[in-house]
Amino acid sequence: MRVPPRVASWLQVAPMALVFTTMVLIPLGIITVVSFLDYDFARVFPEIYLGSWTDALTSPLTLSLYLTVFKFLLITLAITFVVGFWLAYFLVFHVESTGWRMGLLAAAAIPFWTPGPIRMVSWVPLLGKEGLVNKALMNAGITEAPLDWLLYSEFSVILAYCNLLTLAMLGPITHSMAKIPRSLIQAAQDAGAREWQIVRDVVLPLCKPGIAIGAIFIITAVLGDFFMIKIMSGGQINTPANAIATELAAFQYPPAAAKSVMLLVIVVVLITGLLRVVDIRKELQR
Amino acid sequence: MMRTARGRPPSFYVLATLMIALLIFLYAPMLCVYILSFQGPDGGMSFPMTGWSTHWFEVLFAGTGGQGIGDVPNSFKRSIRLAACVSVLSTIIAVSAGMAYRRKFPGSNFVFYSAIASMVLPSIFIGFGIALTFNLLGWQVNWFTSGIGAQLTWSLPFGLLIMFIVLGRFNPAYEEAATDLGANSGQRFRMIILPIILPGVIGIFVSSITSSYEENARTQLNVGLGNTMPMEITGILTGASTPVLFAIGTLTSLAMFAIILGAVALMTVMARRRANRPDA
Numbered sequence: 032m033r034v035p036p037r038v039a040s041w042l043q044v045a046p047m048a049l050v051f052t053t054m055v056l057i058p059l060g061i062i063t064v065v066s067f068l069d070y071d072f073a074r075v076f077p078e079i080y081l082g083s084w085t086d087a088l089t090s091p092l093t094l095s096l097y098l099t100v101f102k103f104l105l106i107t108l109a110i111t112f113v114v115g116f117w118l119a120y121f122l123v124f125h126v127e128s129t130g131w132r133m134g135l136l137a138a139a140a141i142p143f144w145t146p147g148p149i150r151m152v153s154w155v156p157l158l159g160k161e162g163l164v165n166k167a168l169m170n171a172g173i174t175e176a177p178l179d180w181l182l183y184s185e186f187s188v189i190l191a192y193c194n195l196l197t198l199a200m201l202g203p204i205t206h207s208m209a210k211i212p213r214s215l216i217q218a219a220q221d222a223g224a225r226e227w228q229i230v231r232d233v234v235l236p237l238c239k240p241g242i243a244i245g246a247i248f249i250i251t252a253v254l255g256d257f258f259m260i261k262i263m264s265g266g267q268i269n270t271p272a273n274a275i276a277t278e279l280a281a282f283q284y285p286p287a288a289a290k291s292v293m294l295l296v297i298v299v300v301l302i303t304g305l306l307r308v309v310d311i312r313k314e315l316q317r
Numbered sequence: 318m319m320r321t322a323r324g325r326p327p328s329f330y331v332l333a334t335l336m337i338a339l340l341i342f343l344y345a346p347m348l349c350v351y352i353l354s355f356q357g358p359d360g361g362m363s364f365p366m367t368g369w370s371t372h373w374f375e376v377l378f379a380g381t382g383g384q385g386i387g388d389v390p391n392s393f394k395r396s397i398r399l400a401a402c403v404s405v406l407s408t409i410i411a412v413s414a415g416m417a418y419r420r421k422f423p424g425s426n427f428v429f430y431s432a433i434a435s436m437v438l439p440s441i442f443i444g445f446g447i448a449l450t451f452n453l454l455g456w457q458v459n460w461f462t463s464g465i466g467a468q469l470t471w472s473l474p475f476g477l478l479i480m481f482i483v484l485g486r487f488n489p490a491y492e493e494a495a496t497d498l499g500a501n502s503g504q505r506f507r508m509i510i511l512p513i514i515l516p517g518v519i520g521i522f523v524s525s526i527t528s529s530y531e532e533n534a535r536t537q538l539n540v541g542l543g544n545t546m547p548m549e550i551t552g553i554l555t556g557a558s559t560p561v562l563f564a565i566g567t568l569t570s571l572a573m574f575a576i577i578l579g580a581v582a583l584m585t586v587m588a589r590r591r592a593n594r595p596d597a
Contacts, residue, residue: 036420043417044428046410047473051431054466055438058446065449075453118339121332125325135336142343144573145350146531148550149566153346155558156353161363163349194342226328247437255439258533262554272441279445279538288449291442302437312429315478316485 059295066288075284083289093271093290097297100270103185103260104253107192111249112242114193115200119241120234123208124216136205139198151191151262158182158190183265191263196252200245207241207314208234240309250301254294351570354563362558373564389565392549395460399536399545400529402465407472407525412518414473415480416506429477436474440534443470448538463539471532472525479524483517516584523580527573 034042069080087093126132142150157163158181165177180186211234219229257272271294278287353360357368377389418425435443447467451458458464487510495509511518533547544552546569553562 037422040417040420040422041424043413044422044425047414047477048424048428048431050410050466050469050473051428051435054447054470055431055435055443058443058450059438061450061453062442062446065453114335114339117332118336121329121336125329125332138340139343142347144527144577145347145566145570146547146550146573147533148547148554149350149562149569150346152554152562152566153350156349156363157346159363161361163364166364194346197339226326251437251439255441255534257441258551272439275441275445279441284449287445291439291445294439295442298437298439299434302433306433311433311478312481315481 062288063292065285066292068285070283070285080285083286086286087289087293092274093293096269096271096274099268100254100272103188103192103270104250106189107196107253108246108249110189110193111197111200111245114197115204115245116235116238116242118201119204119208119238120230122205123211124234136202139201143195143198147259148262150195151259154182154187154191154263158187183263183267185264185268188260188263188268191259192253192256195259196249199248199252200242203244203248204238204241207238211237240314243305243309244311244314247302247305250298250305254298254301347570350563350566353560354567356560356563360560362560362562373560374568376559376561377564377568388544389546389549392544392546395540395543396530396546399460399464399468399540400526402461403468403472403529404522404525406465407469407476408518408522410469411473411476411480411521412514414477415484416510418481419484432474432477435470440471440532443467444535444538447535451539457541458539459541460543464536464541467535467539468529468532471535472528475524475528476521479517479521480514483514483520487513512587515587519580519584523577526576530573 065075066083067079067081069076069078069082122132122135126135145153155162159165160177160179160182162181164181165174168174168178169176215233215237216229219233224232255272257270257276260268260270261273261276271290275287275290275294278284278290349364352366353362353364354373355369355371356366356373357370358372360367414428418429444467447463447470448458451463456462491509491513492505495505500508531547533545533551536545537548550562550565550569553565
């Protein structure tokens with residue numbers, strides 16, 4: 032029996048479509064509906080109530096939560112982009128052997144085989160009051176007392192994000208950069224361009240897809256994170272995702288739903304903007 | 318830039334230093350965990366070491382010490398059970414869907430953008446959504462239904478993207494040759510396509526194991542009774558502050574290393590077998 036190609040494709044893609052429909056799209060619809068419903072401490076009533084939304088949209092707290100998370104996002108994006116771009120440039124244009132290039136990339140990936148929560152704990156012996164960094168600074172006579180802003184602070188949150196996400200930027204940019212034909216660089220060199228001119232006018236514009244993919248990963252990770260920021264800030268810094276987690280823990284479903292939909296809209300707007308720069312499917316298939 | 322007769326440019330050394338700095342930044346915290354897990358019995362969460370011992374591993378396995386280290390072995394079992402199911406399902410579903418994308422079909426954009434949405438939507442949103450849906454429908458959340466489902470939303474998008482990479486480099490000439498020789502679609506898949514894309518398939522399998530084992534935000538509301546490893550570790554994190562945490566870290570890292578190195582070894586062996594085959 033022969034099935035038409037179109038039907039064969041449908042059958043092959045059906046299990047995946049089923050998972051995404053039942054586990055992503057239907058829940059998305061339900062969250063949206065619930066955000067408009069009335070509730071008390073334990074239940075959701077099937078009655079329209081706009082309070083969750085007016086609270087979420089008008090509370091000054093919402094604005095300050097988003098300002099906090101966007102501050103972290105922008106700093107993380109800036110650092111991981113600068114480091115990721117220059118290291119990709121190093122791996123693609125300075126390291127000549129493919130073996131070394133793959134080896135260095137693999138070396139950067141191996142620490143991520145250690146599960147996430149453990150990576151968070153690992154900062155204590157380094158940055159804590161009795162940690163190695165404080166001891167080294169005191170031994171060197173640079174500080175007299177242990178610095179307390181090294182851990183459980185904005186600094187440690189940004190440090191943890193950069194630690195986790197630099198590779199998310201480095202990988203896609205390296206992928207894009209490796210596809211730049213060497214002849215282009217050679218031509219620029221022959222025309223008398225200096226190294227920084229080649230980077231600015233040739234390499235940077237041609238890596239835009241990689242940068243966009245890296246940025247998508249980072250936006251998703253930072254805006255959605257409620258766990259790392261809780262651990263690394265010692266519970267002192269709150270973000271929109273944190274606020275949702277807190278309300279979920281208290282079974283306050285409709286307000287949590289309203290805040291979730293708001294966060295979702297913001298993430299989708301940012302990502303859609305970036306998807307205009309890059310066609311992920313084409314980028315991967317080349 | 319590229320090396321000239323005058324040797325490496327100064328920028329090489331600046332960037333090499335940056336590379337080394339990144340590697341130190343990535344490795345230093347991990348090394349602290351591995352070393353400190355062998356801390357002496359009186360030692361604490363920071364250096365110096367008060368002698369070397371396996372005390373904290375013993376505490377972990379004995380389940381004694383009253384530091385809230387109750388249920389690590391059972392949590393580990395739950396996580397492994399979940400990871401086994403999720404990795405097998407993800408591999409089958411993603412490979413199958415990848416094959417679908419070799420043709421153009423109506424609805425392909427819908428599934429693709431659902432995958433992207435599933436990947437980029439805040440995890441807490443997805444986890445909450447599934448739990449809420451089950452709640453409103455009056456179904457109990459359970460590791461086997463909502464738990465696996467929630468984890469699939471995280472592993473499948475990556476599986477599909479890996480399939481795009483693998484099939485994008487696939488040379489259709491082999492398959493056409495097989496068709497000309499009279500192979501049917503089942504034979505083509507088994508004897509031509511699968512062997513060629515096998516490294517990618519194993520990649521999907523391994524990435525699904527690790528993503529399942531680590532996933533927490535989508536899973537925690539949906540696994541039903543009992544903690545998984547990330548939940549257990551988070552609990553211990555907030556409760557205990559002894560080197561037991563580091564012992565858990567060393568052991569879970571070892572387990573991950575074994576799984577990943579095993580998979581890489583398997584891939585290397587298979588790639589070599591293919592390269593050595595005279596007719597390949």
